[in-house]
Amino acid sequence: MEKNNILLYDKPVSTQKFRPDSEDIWNEATPIGNGNMGAMVFGGVQKEKLQLNEDTIWYGNGGRNRVNPEAKDNYLKVRGLLLDGMVSEAQNLAGDTMMPIPDQQRNYSTAGEVWFDFHEEKEAFTNYKRCLNLNQAIVTMDYEIGAREYRREYFASALHQVIALHQESKDKEKVNGCLTLTFFRSNVEKIEKLSEHIISMTVKEGAEGCRYCIMAAIKNEGGTVEIHRDQIRVKEADSFTIYLSIRSDFYQENPARWCREKLESVLKLSYEEVKCGHVKEYQNYYDRVQFTLGQDNSKEEIPVPERLKAMQNGEQDLGLISTYFQFGRYLLISSSRPGTQPANLQGIWNRNEHPAWGSKYTININTEMNYWPAESCNLSECHMPLFDLIRRMLPSGQKVARDMYGLSGFVAHHNTDLFGDCAPQDTVMPSTIWPMGAAWLCTHIWNHYEYTLDTDFLKENMDLIKEASLFMVDYLFENHQGKLVTGPSISPENTYIHQSGQEGQLCIGPSMDTEIVRDLFRACIQGAEITGCEDELTEKLKKLLLRLPELSVGKYGQLMEWAEDYEEKELGHRHISHLYALYPSNQITYEETPELMEAARITLERRLKNGGGHTGWSRAWIISMWARLRDGEKAGDNFNDLLTKSTYPNLFDCHPPFQIDGNFGGTAGVAEMLLQCQNGYLTFLPALPKNWDCGSISGLKAKGAITVSFVWSDRQITSGSILVEKGGRCCFIKPDSIKKIITDHNVSIAYEGQKVICYGEGVYKIQLLA
Structure with missing residues (x-):
């Protein structure tokens, strides 16, 4: 039975009314979201605010051509200088001719704040408790x-497309409240009363950005309601509920009409109907995976900040680890749903008009990491907005390929935005000129197919994989060793020291590029075979694959990050890009490449010895790397470091500042520690720390449309089940503790040592018994 998974806080968050909250204050608030709308709940008693977001409120608009017009005539010259070892000259030329004009894509913004006043009396409050119930997606x-005892509830309903705040007295006292819409921004265009219960505010985002509407409605049980200026006031009610809806014109519809339809619809229902509908819809996603760890429930009534502090002081809290895992799933459900925009650098929760790194889609690791738990943690539908964004990127990426490189196909660099801008971002040599963004994103299409075996989905998106492959075919060139490599490119966002003593970032053939190209080409070839769209391109890719350089081991026994065995300027760099081959890819495994596995281990140890993993997302990635290396103790230690060194009081990931990728990477890391699918075989508990000695997990997904559940005690599997949803072959490594395997009558089963191979038609189940 899963624990309650409730995050408890025993005091309100101190808020600022006339200026933005600091990062520390904001990261004590509690996030709610329904995929496209989000809010931060501060939990004030007399005065409360909700800081609001909607996923299409972005500064400016799309349609700009930011490609440097000199790039097409000069990138080959940059390549030639790099090949000749003239790193400084290459980078100077690239700085002049390849950097974008202007250098910035658009940034995500905030919908601002709404304020509430409760309780005209200024008496002190006692026995305060604020809880985020992950099982229901409700803050109480x-x-x-x-x-007098009071209760307030907050949630964001995807079913009804509203954010709800409900106030009541437990002992039937009358309740009062006032909502104020205005949030002290200059771009409010209009505020109007639409009915006796609905008020609307229209806002225009800067730089010809979107026009959006924030609309509020009140449903009161008893008492009176008044609307004046930008306020809704309710007096002497038995209870009341305030609903908010937010919409922009990005969706090419009338935002005010859309919001009003949602609010008028929800006002026809009782609060309990709205609440129950929200919970049922949310649990359709959340309840698929249940996870318990350990047997000590005594810490559930301790506030989260105290639990984190205790862990920092060396105390064990397995319950907080399992809750953190589910919190990551909660965040993905709450920030990425079919029909919404994908989770950006902060999911959907952003407090600033101009946030750090624009809160964009950083696609040299961070956006991809956001979706690492989508498939394995049984939230496959939450992956879909990413594919919608890739589709939106395609026309821009094709144009950038032509205008910047004179090549065909689809290219993107290390960032994109709501509008699918694929030109380089910034003028920063360690990151800007990296033409692998589209290629990496398109491997997620194949990853989704591997988990779901959805051939219709694969067929609909094969053109994206092919277009990304087409660009790489044109961009690859033969180096001095006769191998096909990329360049100019970088190993994000690292600096090497050339043999001549020059420091450089631009290079030829970084390992990560080759690894991504290998995955992309394989996906294109296999996808074309499955969907029957083989052509000259896929035949060409089969030949080109053979000409990609193999991964190499350097002088320190490490996996080489660059084509040459350069020294690194920063030995503890946060990016460990060349270990992409270890995770999320599976090009390096103990069974197929034991020498490279050892090199990967040495690489990771060198990074950590010199201060690596100091950002939240980097630490999260390291967890999955240790899991692939089957080192449960190191994986567990790094998970503890993620919680104790890189986690805010509300459990948001601390880069710093807040970035949500560390939350998603941490959740994916737990799944990787408990179950892996490598070389076509499932492995149970491949990286279990000693102190995770007992637990249970149900509903994890594996490649091949397979659902896996199991229980363990004393680090041994005591029972389990494997549900094969679309038939065919299922292979797994039999745990030593399992003595009996039961399958459906239509399933054939064979043994190869510890390997168990099952094959059956249609849906079938395998049971494991100790």
Whole structure:
């Protein structure tokens, strides 16, 4: 039975009314979201605010051509200088001719704040408790004023497309409240009263950005309601609910009409109907995976900040680890749903008009990491917005390929935005000129197919994989060793020291590029075979694959990051890009490449010895790397470091500042520690720390449309089941503790040592018994 998975806080968050909250204050608030709308709940008693977001509120708009017009005539010259070892000259030329004009894509913005006043009396409150219930996606707030007990509830409903705040008294006292819409921004265009219960505010985002609407409605049980200026006031009610809806014109519809339809629809329902509908819809996603770890439930009534502090002081808290895993799933459900935009650098929760790194889609690791748990943690539908974005990127990426390189196909660099801008971002030599963004994103299409075996989906998206492959075919060139490599490119976002003593970032043939190209070409070849769209391109890719350089081991026994065995300027760099081959790819495994596995281990140890993993997302990636290396103790230690060194009081990941990729990477890391699918075989508990000695997991997904559940005690599997949803072959390594395997009558089963191979038609189940 899964624990309650409730995040408890025992005091409100101190807020700022006339200026933005600091990072520390904001990261004590609690996130709610329904995929496209989000809010941060601060939990104030007399005065409360919700800081609001909607996933299409972006500064500016699309349609700009930012490609440097000199790039097409000069990138080959940059390549030639790099081949000749003239690194400084190459980078100077690239700085002049390849950097974008202007250098910035558009940035994500905020919908601002709405304010609430409760309780005209200024009496002190007691027995305060604020909880985020992950099982229901509801924030509850209980408190007392004098002898009176109150409850407030908050949630964001995907079913009804509203954010709800409900206030009541537990002992039937009358309740009062006031909502104020205006949030002290200059771009509010209009505020109007639409009915006796609905008020609307229209806002224009800067730089000819979107026009959006924030609309509020109140449903009161008893009492009176008044609307004046930008306020809704309710007096002497038995209870009341305020609903908010937010919409922009990005969706090419009338935002005000859309919001009003949602609010008028929800006002026809009772609060309990809205709440129950929200919970049922949310649990359709959340309840698929249940996870328990350890047997100590005593810490569930301790506030989260105290639990984190205790872990920092060396105490064990297995319950917080399992809750953190589910919190990551909660965040993905709450920030990425079919029909919404994908989770950006902060999911959907952003407090600033101009946030750090634009809160964009950083596609040299961070956006991809956001979706690492989507398939394995049984949230495959939450992956879909990413594919919609890739589709939106395609026309821009084709144009950038032509205008910047004179090549065919689809290219993107290390960032994109809501509008699918694929030109380089920034003028930063360690990151800007990296033409692998589209290629990496398109491997997610194949990853989704591997987990779901959805051939219709694969067929619909094969053109994206082919277009990304087409660009790489044109961009690859033969180096001095006769191998096909990329360049100019970088190993994100690292600096090497050339044999001549020059420091450089631009290079020829970084290992990560080759690894991504190998995965992309294989996906294109296999996908074309499955969907029957083989052509000259796929035949060509089969030949080109053979000419890609193999991964190499350097003088320190490490996996080489660059084509040459350069020294690194920063030995503890946060990016460990060349270990992409270890995770998320599976090009390096103990069974197929034991020498490279050892080199990967040495690489990781060198990074950590010199201070690596100091950002939250980097630490999260390292967890999965240790899991692939089957080192449960190191994986567990790094998970503890993620919680104790890179986690805010509300469990948001600390880069710093907040980035959501560390949350998603941490959740994916737990799944990787418990179950792996390598070389076509499932392995149970491949990287289990000693102190995770007992637990259970149900509903994990594996490649091949397979669902896996199991229980363990004393680090041994005691029972389990494997559900093969689309028939065919299922292979797994039999745990030593399992003595009996039961399959459906239509399943054939064979043994090869510890390997168990099952084959059956249609849906079938395999049971494991100790």
